[in-house]
């Protein structure tokens with residue numbers, strides 16, 4: 001009974017986290033808008049099941065990377081608001097996580113959509 005209660009509350013906090021990220025993180029919002037456009041593309045071009053799985057995995061990786069980056073930035077701003085070389089390295093590496101996810105998803109998106117659009 002106690003466990004059940006805990007799970008319910010945890011889910012509420014998780015949804016609140018999503019709400020906060022949407023409200024406060026501009027880049028997260030941009031990624032969500034891009035996600036909606038990509039899903040319309042997928043529907044229009046009638047992707048195969050395997051193509052859908054790959055695109056959904058990439059969307060998921062980019063959104064998770066963006067959330068991890070946001071929480072790193074917030075943790076640094078909370079714990080080390082003044083300039084510090086280590087804080088810079090942490091934030092820069094955190095941004096690199098998003099960059100790698102975004103570059104990979106652009107490459108994969110091009111591989112999947114290029115032949116459908118241009119060939």
Ligand SMILES: Nc1ncnc2c1ncn2[C@@H]1O[C@H](COP(=O)(O)OP(=O)(O)OP(=O)(O)O)[C@@H](O)[C@H]1O
Pocket residue numbers: 025026027073076080081082083084085087088089091092095
């Ligand atoms: N406390 C700090 N100490 C050292 N360098 C910092 C610090 N805070 C930010 N920076 C540098 O400034 C860059 C931008 O940081 P910032 O927190 O503004 O993130 P951002 O990438 O602009 O994200 P957002 O647009 O979501 O705020 C970091 O990547 C880092 O190089």
